[in-house]
Amino acid sequence: MHINCGCGRLAEYEVYDHREPHCHQCMMDAISGKYQVPVRRLEVEETYLENRMGNEKLVSTYNKAPVGCHPTTKWVGEGKEAFQDGITTTLDMLGIKIEGLNE
Numbered sequence: 891m892h893i894n895c896g897c898g899r900l901a902e903y904e905v906y907d908h909r910e911p912h913c914h915q916c917m918m919d920a921i922s923g924k925y926q927v928p929v930r931r932l933e934v935e936e937t938y939l940e941n942r943m944g945n946e947k948l949v950s951t952y953n954k955a956p957v958g959c960h961p962t963t964k965w966v967g968e969g970k971e972a973f974q975d976g977i978t979t980t981l982d983m984l985g986i987k988i989e990g991l992n993e
């Protein structure tokens with residue numbers, strides 16, 4: 891899993907004070923305005939670390955199968971299978987491979 895720009899491409903930069911993730915193209919668009927905006931290049935390690943944290947959260951959600959936003963309510967049996975199928979199907983559709991889920 892990667893940090894994506896709003897346009898869907900892989901984010902390589904943080905733009906503005908609130909550190910918006912942007913790909914190269916959108917970063918160029920953002921800085922072409924008349925105001926100066928801060929830009930910082932994302933380090934490979936940072937994207938890797940954030941990816942890994944995102945993956946761990948996803949794997950944990952997959953295994954716990956929470957119902958909606960109620961952390962104490964969990965899917966069981968067929969409901970859990972359907973919940974987990976939904977996650978792996980979505981990942982496959984998006985072309986995302988996550989260790990421990992669909993890889």
Ligand SMILES: [Zn+2]
Binds near residue numbers: 896898912913916
């Ligand atoms: Zn973009």
